[in-house]
Amino acid sequence: MDQDVHLEKRLRCRRCFRTGMATWEATQTGVPALLALSSGFHRRARLPLSLPPEIVCDCGTPHPD
Secondary structure (H helix, E strand, C coil): CCCCEEEEEEEECCCCCCEEEEEEEECCCCCEEEEEECCCEEEECCCCCCCCCEEEECCCCECCC
16 A cells, blocks of 8 residues: 655745745645645635646745746
8 A cells, every 4th residue: 555755845935035844745646735834825826727826925926836
């Protein structure tokens, strides 16, 4: 039985220099799923809506994938 792997990625805002962590889960389908974001970061929908949401700092700066 395969276990899902949890990956942690350090986030750092280029504008306000806030740091945080994002926890991802590598699923069996190969598509990573975002599990948790530290305070100061949130998810924002992209247009067109078929794109995955992006991670954004509370100051409004998007975080690169």
